[in-house]
Amino acid sequence: MKSDQQIILELKQEKTKQAAFRSLVSTYKERLYWHIRKIVISHDDTDDVLQNTFIKVWRNIDNFREESGLFTWLYRIATNESLTFLNQKKKKTFVGNEESNDYILENLQTDPYVDGDEIQYRLQKAIAQLPDKQRLVFNMRYFDDIKYQDMEKILETSEGALKASYHHAVKKIEEYFKSEE
Structure with a gap:
């Protein structure tokens, strides 16, 4: 290579x-x-x-x-x-952000390529309800394991703002799981 x-x-x-x-x-x-x-x-x-x-x-x-x-x-x-x-x-x-999130959720539910168990589906559902920037930062950090310094260059925003977005996203996902219990 x-x-x-x-x-x-x-x-x-x-x-x-x-x-x-x-x-x-x-x-x-x-x-x-x-x-x-x-x-x-x-x-x-x-x-x-x-x-x-x-x-x-x-x-x-x-x-x-x-x-x-x-x-x-x-x-x-x-x-x-x-x-x-x-x-x-x-x-x-x-559509506004609310309807946009509904569109994402609908795609998640109907996409034949989405697989995984119930927990994974619930996590994806929680992530889909995040605002665009929080969803993006969460995915890049959690799934792709991209460092904040690299994300800073990719998204052209400060490391502090990225950490705040990630923190808020995690809190919202935790709240989503608590409300589902």
Whole structure:
């Protein structure tokens, strides 16, 4: 497997760009898929957002300044594409955050690709009811084990704000489980 630096170098050279891009996609598509999936929930929507993410990477690789790692840059693009997708969906259906959360819950219940036991389903249901930013931070920290310093670069927000969002998300999830008892 090629290193990120090797992939970047080859992506920026015309004769090796296509092969390097295939290598990048094969290296990161699964991790990005699951990151996006936790944001948009639906498998079909995730595939669309993932494709848009890689299109944006292809178009903008020459602008990548390598101030952050490749992984961080890809996650930032995937996150932004996911949030843009959700915002466009809200605008198209004229829904607010409450209805948006209902849409996410409905996708969670009807998606044939969602599996797991009752506890996992209840956790996903609790997470789906969080505000967008808290849901995003919780998923990145809890499931993806992304450090706050990396999240800070991906989400372009302060570490303190991220820790506060995570803390509030955990408290809301705990309250959800207590209310379900």
